[in-house]
Amino acid sequence: MIAADLAPLAVVLPFLGAAVTFLLIRHSRAQRAVSITTLSVTLLIEVVMLLAAPAAGTHAVKLGGWEPPFGIVLVVDQFSALMLVVSSAVSLSVLIYAAGQGMADGDEDGPVSIFHPTYLILVAGVSNAFLTGDLFNLYVGFEILLTASYVLMTLGGTAPRIRAGVTYVVVSVVSSMLFLIAIAMIYGATGTVNMADLAVKLEDVDPATQMVLHLMLLVAFGIKAAVFPLSFWLPDSYPTAPAPVTAVFAGLLTKVGVYAMVRVETLLFPGDRINSLLMVVALLTMVVGILGALAQSEIKRLLSFTLVSHIGYMVFGLAISTRIGLGAAVYYVAHHITVQTSLFLVTGLIERRGGTANMDRLGGLARLSPLLGVLFFLPAMNLAGIPPFSGFLGKLGLIQAGVDLGTPLAYLLVAGGVATSLLTLLVMARVWNRAFWRSPADADDPDPILLASKADGTSIGTSRHVTGEDTGKFAGKDPVTLLPRTMTGPTIGLVVLGLALTVLAGPLFALSDDAAQEMLDRTPYIEAVLGPGADR
Amino acid sequence: MTVDITLIVLMAVFFAAGIYLLLERSLTRVLLGLILLGNGANILLLAMSGGGGRSPLYVSGIAAEDYTDSLPQALILTAIVITFAVTAFMLGIIYRSWVLGRQDVVQDDPEDRRVADQPSYDYEDDADIAADTTEFSDDGSDTSDASDAPSSGAVSADRSGDAR
Numbered sequence: 143m144i145a146a147d148l149a150p151l152a153v154v155l156p157f158l159g160a161a162v163t164f165l166l167i168r169h170s171r172a173q174r175a176v177s178i179t180t181l182s183v184t185l186l187i188e189v190v191m192l193l194a195a196p197a198a199g200t201h202a203v204k205l206g207g208w209e210p211p212f213g214i215v216l217v218v219d220q221f222s223a224l225m226l227v228v229s230s231a232v233s234l235s236v237l238i239y240a241a242g243q244g245m246a247d248g249d250e251d252g253p254v255s256i257f258h259p260t261y262l263i264l265v266a267g268v269s270n271a272f273l274t275g276d277l278f279n280l281y282v283g284f285e286i287l288l289t290a291s292y293v294l295m296t297l298g299g300t301a302p303r304i305r306a307g308v309t310y311v312v313v314s315v316v317s318s319m320l321f322l323i324a325i326a327m328i329y330g331a332t333g334t335v336n337m338a339d340l341a342v343k344l345e346d347v348d349p350a351t352q353m354v355l356h357l358m359l360l361v362a363f364g365i366k367a368a369v370f371p372l373s374f375w376l377p378d379s380y381p382t383a384p385a386p387v388t389a390v391f392a393g394l395l396t397k398v399g400v401y402a403m404v405r406v407e408t409l410l411f412p413g414d415r416i417n418s419l420l421m422v423v424a425l426l427t428m429v430v431g432i433l434g435a436l437a438q439s440e441i442k443r444l445l446s447f448t449l450v451s452h453i454g455y456m457v458f459g460l461a462i463s464t465r466i467g468l469g470a471a472v473y474y475v476a477h478h479i480t481v482q483t484s485l486f487l488v489t490g491l492i493e494r495r496g497g498t499a500n501m502d503r504l505g506g507l508a509r510l511s512p513l514l515g516v517l518f519f520l521p522a523m524n525l526a527g528i529p530p531f532s533g534f535l536g537k538l539g540l541i542q543a544g545v546d547l548g549t550p551l552a553y554l555l556v557a558g559g560v561a562t563s564l565l566t567l568l569v570m571a572r573v574w575n576r577a578f579w580r581s582p583a584d585a586d587d588p589d590p591i592l593l594a595s596k597a598d599g600t601s602i603g604t605s606r607h608v609t610g611e612d613t614g615k616f617a618g619k620d621p622v623t624l625l626p627r628t629m630t631g632p633t634i635g636l637v638v639l640g641l642a643l644t645v646l647a648g649p650l651f652a653l654s655d656d657a658a659q660e661m662l663d664r665t666p667y668i669e670a671v672l673g674p675g676a677d678r
Numbered sequence: 679m680t681v682d683i684t685l686i687v688l689m690a691v692f693f694a695a696g697i698y699l700l701l702e703r704s705l706t707r708v709l710l711g712l713i714l715l716g717n718g719a720n721i722l723l724l725a726m727s728g729g730g731g732r733s734p735l736y737v738s739g740i741a742a743e744d745y746t747d748s749l750p751q752a753l754i755l756t757a758i759v760i761t762f763a764v765t766a767f768m769l770g771i772i773y774r775s776w777v778l779g780r781q782d783v784v785q786d787d788p789e790d791r792r793v794a795d796q797p798s799y800d801y802e803d804d805a806d807i808a809a810d811t812t813e814f815s816d817d818g819s820d821t822s823d824a825s826d827a828p829s830s831g832a833v834s835a836d837r838s839g840d841a842r
Binding site: 278282285289293296299300301304305306307308309311312315318319325326327330333335378437438439440443 | 700705708712715716719722723725726747749750753756757760763764767768771772774775778779784785787789790793796
């Protein structure tokens with residue numbers, strides 16, 4: 143019994159939690175307790191797995207005692223263990239934030255009682271996708287998390303969410319169909335869906351057929367990861383969901399796509415056949431994404447565009463596919479999950495404090511709530527890649543890998559990466575100038591809540607005891623705590639986690655470097671699943 | 679591996695019809711397209727289990743090539759269940775869309791429209807040029823036209839100035 147044998151619990155526990163919270167659907171307090179406990183325990187187990195991973199190496203758990211390649215295996219290596227820990231830490235913070243929002247607004251019996259079970263199913267799907275060593279099980283994992291995400295996306299069923307949900311569902315279903323078709327074709331070509339077995343058998347397949355299978359998988363995962371030109375759906379659908387939902391989607395769902403792309407590139411189809419194509423795609427994703435962000439004034443949409451843009455950095459590392467490039471990409475994924483989620487959570491707070499997430503209508507937030515200012519500023523600078531934050535370290539690793547490769551395309555990619563970083567800084571500075579620095583009176587049509595003052599004329603702080611007429615969205619609900627501790631707490635936690643990635647950059651980079659070496663080597667993975675000597 | 683030609687033709691028809699329906703703007707047709715695509719993918723999986731005519735069941739002692747490969751059928755079952763759930767959910771949101779807006783079409787994103795319609799950022803240049811040309815114009819008939827343009831330009835410049 144080693145720590146990695148606990149892997150199934152990472153999937154089973156959230157499912158159990160989902161079942162229990164579903165039974166408790168009329169008891170929101172108990173629901174909250176159960177779901178937070180479940181995720182905390184899951185996180186704890188995953189941390190144990192991660193700490194044991196470097197020593198234990200790659201380990202496969204055979205579900206139901208079926209021998210691979212016939213049964214389903216869960217594979218724990220350093221990459222999947224790292225992804226599990228980061229994703230669970232992020233989803234736990236978001237869960238507490240969402241629960242805090244519900245408590246602060248007094249939605250004890252609101253229509254969101256379905257939130258907790260669905261959210262736990264989403265986490266189970268994400269964990270399953272990270273762990274599985276079976277291509278069809280990966281499809282099932284994707285479907286679990288996507289189906290849960292459909293429900294979360296359309297939570298409440300308002301007209302904008304239904305409109306955005308339709309786009310999201312149709313695009314996701316089409317990408318899943320492509321994935322299913324790819325699986326069918328791969329099965330036809332090799333007669334197996336076990337990923338380690340495929341890694342061995344795909345080498346014997348005709349190169350042209352290999353190329354078709356490879357590209358089918360990449361297109362399917364590219365849609366999920368929102369890689370340009372398959373990213374159009376993301377900025378349309380994400381911003382309309384509730385703030386915590388957008389935050390967890392932005393942090394996790396696209397990264398699952400990136401994770402799957404990494405596995406395809408390293409395990410199933412190694413080699414550099416399409417690396418030039420990936421480099422072009424990475425460059426376009428970075429540049430087009432950030433140019434899109436420049437045109438936005440809605441902060442959530444703007445962040446969705448930066449999300450697309452920064453997926454380009456991960457594809458960048460994947461396209462370089464040297465040890466240092468891949469290692470930097472792994473580190474960048476961990477960094478980006480944390481930072482992007484915290485930015486979306488902060489935007490949720492901005493929306494509460496300022497009444498809107500449209501930066502044309504915001505102003506003076508740095509003065510009204512210095513805490514909010516700090517909470518936005520740190521991850522924003524981290525995202526832009528200002529030294530000494532983790533965003534800088536990740537980008538530095540990628541640029542170093544690009545320069546080491548030294549081809550003209552790699553240099554172009556490096557230049558594109560630097561330009562995107564600067565443009566991200568420009569975008570973040572615009573949000574800062576408008577929403578945080580200028581006087582609220584300068585805003586276009588500011589929300590009443592932004593200008594509201596207490597009876598004695600001083601501006602309201604974080605809790606709201608306002609006199610006079612109000613038409614804000616909290617009208618009739620006085621007193622409302624605008625920035626409750628249950629919401630700022632998890633946000634602070636995530637921002638601190640983002641900073642911890644900087645402080646712990648040494649061990650973490652060593653870990654991602656090792657993970658990259660393991661993946662490029664392939665032998666540990668194949669031997670862990672199929673037994674020693676399977677790699678010929 | 680032998681492949682049943684009927685299945686392949688059927689799959690092609692399903693995919694063609696499915697993609698055609700998917701490109702429609704009516705949500706119900708999009709859903710029908712998705713169902714056809716899903717069934718096409720299932721038929722593809724079935725075709726990948728090899729030709730027909732073999733024993734569907736395993737009897738002890740039977741040679742491996744004499745009974746049919748059951749894994750694709752298990753995969754199809756799973757895929758059918760998933761497609762079923764997604765179809766039910768899609769029907770739900772299509773109905774909701776009908777209840778809310780009395781429409782069954784894919785709608786444009788209003789924020790997209792707004793971003794596309796927003797004025798160019800050279801608002802100062804635009805306004806100044808319009809104002810300058812009126813000074814050099816002797817033609818009286820043009821001024822009524824031109825006096826409108828700079829005033830609206832000035833307003834937009836002021837608004838944007840505030841926004842900074």
